Amino acid sequence: MIRYALKRLWLGAIIISVAMMMMFAMVYLIPGDPASVALGPRATPEMMEALRVRMGLDQPVWRQFLHFYGSVLRGDLGTEVLSNRPVLDVVIEQLPFTLALVVGGITWSVALGIPLGCIAAVRRGGFVDQVIGVLSVAMIAVPSFVVAIYSLLVFAVALQWLPAIGAGEPGDLTSRLQHLILPSLAVGLGWIGYISRIVRASMLETLEASHIRTARAFGLTENRIVYTYALRIAVLPTITLLGVGIGHMLSSSVFAEIVFARPGIGKLVYEAISVRNYPIVSGAVLVTTVFFVLVNVAADILVGVLDPRVRSSFN
Amino acid sequence: MSGLWRTVRGIMREPLGAVGLTLVTLVVLSAVFASALTSYAPSKISPAERFASPSLLHLLGTDHLGRDLLTRVLYGGRVALLIALGATAVSLVLGVVLGLIAGYGPRWLDNVLLLIFDAVKSFPTVMLALTLVTLFGPSLYAVVLVVMLVNVPGYARIIRTQTLVLKSAEHVMAARSMGASAGRILRVHILPNIIGPILILISMDIPVVVAIEAGMSFLGLGVRPPTPSWGAILNDGFANIRDSYWIVIAGGLPIVLTTLGFTFFGETLRDLFDPRLKGRS
Numbered sequence: 275m276i277r278y279a280l281k282r283l284w285l286g287a288i289i290i291s292v293a294m295m296m297m298f299a300m301v302y303l304i305p306g307d308p309a310s311v312a313l314g315p316r317a318t319p320e321m322m323e324a325l326r327v328r329m330g331l332d333q334p335v336w337r338q339f340l341h342f343y344g345s346v347l348r349g350d351l352g353t354e355v356l357s358n359r360p361v362l363d364v365v366i367e368q369l370p371f372t373l374a375l376v377v378g379g380i381t382w383s384v385a386l387g388i389p390l391g392c393i394a395a396v397r398r399g400g401f402v403d404q405v406i407g408v409l410s411v412a413m414i415a416v417p418s419f420v421v422a423i424y425s426l427l428v429f430a431v432a433l434q435w436l437p438a439i440g441a442g443e444p445g446d447l448t449s450r451l452q453h454l455i456l457p458s459l460a461v462g463l464g465w466i467g468y469i470s471r472i473v474r475a476s477m478l479e480t481l482e483a484s485h486i487r488t489a490r491a492f493g494l495t496e497n498r499i500v501y502t503y504a505l506r507i508a509v510l511p512t513i514t515l516l517g518v519g520i521g522h523m524l525s526s527s528v529f530a531e532i533v534f535a536r537p538g539i540g541k542l543v544y545e546a547i548s549v550r551n552y553p554i555v556s557g558a559v560l561v562t563t564v565f566f567v568l569v570n571v572a573a574d575i576l577v578g579v580l581d582p583r584v585r586s587s588f589n
Numbered sequence: 590m591s592g593l594w595r596t597v598r599g600i601m602r603e604p605l606g607a608v609g610l611t612l613v614t615l616v617v618l619s620a621v622f623a624s625a626l627t628s629y630a631p632s633k634i635s636p637a638e639r640f641a642s643p644s645l646l647h648l649l650g651t652d653h654l655g656r657d658l659l660t661r662v663l664y665g666g667r668v669a670l671l672i673a674l675g676a677t678a679v680s681l682v683l684g685v686v687l688g689l690i691a692g693y694g695p696r697w698l699d700n701v702l703l704l705i706f707d708a709v710k711s712f713p714t715v716m717l718a719l720t721l722v723t724l725f726g727p728s729l730y731a732v733v734l735v736v737m738l739v740n741v742p743g744y745a746r747i748i749r750t751q752t753l754v755l756k757s758a759e760h761v762m763a764a765r766s767m768g769a770s771a772g773r774i775l776r777v778h779i780l781p782n783i784i785g786p787i788l789i790l791i792s793m794d795i796p797v798v799v800a801i802e803a804g805m806s807f808l809g810l811g812v813r814p815p816t817p818s819w820g821a822i823l824n825d826g827f828a829n830i831r832d833s834y835w836i837v838i839a840g841g842l843p844i845v846l847t848t849l850g851f852t853f854f855g856e857t858l859r860d861l862f863d864p865r866l867k868g869r870s
Contacts (some may be wrong), residue, residue: 296708431830
């Protein structure tokens with residue numbers, strides 16, 4: 275088991291460093307000098323030169339690259355050009371808002387997706403199953419930013435049931451949760467569909483298993499069999515799915531944050547782009563990527579713990 | 590031709606497929622005949638008619654510059670479909686080439702390519718899009734580039750797996766023993782066998798590409814104004830959502846209909862041709 279976990283972690287580390295390499299290459303390929311971009315058109319040549327030295331732009335490429343790697347490993351993502359604050363601090367400050375959104379999205383998708391999948395599997399082939407099937411496909415297909423805008427229009431602007439803007443009063447949990455409902459629905463809606471489909475498929479498979487047949491032979495009620503014995507196994511594939519899902523939810527959260535004017539990583543990056551604040555962009559993207567890779571590794575290891583078959587197929 | 594007809598009949602027999610195919614046909618036709626379906630020009634500004642609500646004169650209303658929204662939606666369909674088809678085609682070619690190289694080439698090259706695919710896939714899509722736009726500025730090409738980075742790793746991986754399977758198939762062995770070159774084997778004996786399944790997967794990816802274009806244009810990172818794009822209409826509407834709700838409806842509806850149409854169509858196509866993939870998410 276430990277070998278499997280280590281192997282998975284090692285692979286994750288390699289992926290992160292390749293991703294970092296690409297990140298560096300992209301920043302290096304920026305048309306125009308980052309120093310002149312940072313200082314604007316009115317900078318004197320002396321100011322430019324000083325900043326170039328401070329940013330290490332006067333060094334050869336390979337040294338810049340090693341320097342970049344070294345500082346990232348030490349947790350130093352550079353300083354923001356405008357306010358001179360460390361990039362990592364700025365990013366960490368926004369991270370909880372985005373995480374809350376992703377957790378909210380997962381809550382929506384699990385709370386609705388698993389029951390829908392179970393109902394569809396129990397009513398296999400029937401009308402209810404077909405309706406859930408079409409609904410699931412539809413939820414997967416519609417892009418999250420359309421869901422965000424339409425839900426804003428319906429529930430916040432027209433009906434005024436829920437707040438439209440911001441993340442709520444700091445310290446006031448009710449207000450925070452109220453502000454979370456719509457954006458997290460936009461982030462999680464598609465995953466309700468994915469989860470209900472995968473739970474349905476794996477539930478159908480599980481219901482064929484011999485221990486379920488034994489339970490039936492003992493005369494347990496169908497509900498008891500499905501929701502106590504089968505669900506426990508049928509729910510496993512959702513864990514891997516959510517590992518991938520979190521990456522997509524991080525993407526959708528950019529839209530949700532902009533549409534609902536919420537603070538968060540997505541909004542941070544979006545606003546940094548318009549003022550060409552490169553360190554923030556690359557720092558935030560790096561943090562999100564590392565987070566995403568780690569979540570996937572964690573999901574894989576978790577599945578490996580729960581399902582020995584996965585472990586052996588990896589070796 | 591009769592094969593195509595049989596496919597269409599098979600799709601129309603499924604309720605979901607019928608809805609999908611109808612929507613897809615509707616979207617394609619309205620984009621192709623955009624200029625015949627409306628008498629307005631897509632970017633003609635008419636300040637006197639700003640924020641006009643839907644009426645017989647303007648079926649979907651007008652936007653903040655008095656432009657007819659129906660016209661912009663129809664022409665926006667051209668942009669969306671052209672990008673969807675173009676970017677998907679480019680991704681397909683690149684994915685096939687890389688996948689064949691990874692699957693048929695030496696082991697070390699396979700490992701390197703797999704690592705690169707995984708690394709590219711580990712960037713969340715929108716973050717990747719934001720980074721690229723920071724570097725290259727917003728444009729149609731930025732959209733295509735993002736679509737490629739999102740799609741190519743997936744396509745290449747599938748092609749690679751199929752190539753690995755076919756590599757040791759009898760007919761490929763036979764061709765190799767008769768001295769066929771690697772290029773000929775790939776082109777004549779492997780590619781025709783793997784292109785079918787990938788085309789079905791691609792039909793299911795079209796909605797994703799439409800969403801990427803609309804999403805980037807919504808953020809102002811894609812197609813530049815005044816080119817009509819569904820995402821840009823949504824953005825115009827979003828800025829005025831409290832007073833002129835019809836603008837966001839006009840921008841969002843075609844996105845919803847197109848993504849639903851292509852998804853329903855693709856799902857039915859897949860069930861029809863490859864029942865093994867059924868229920869795969």
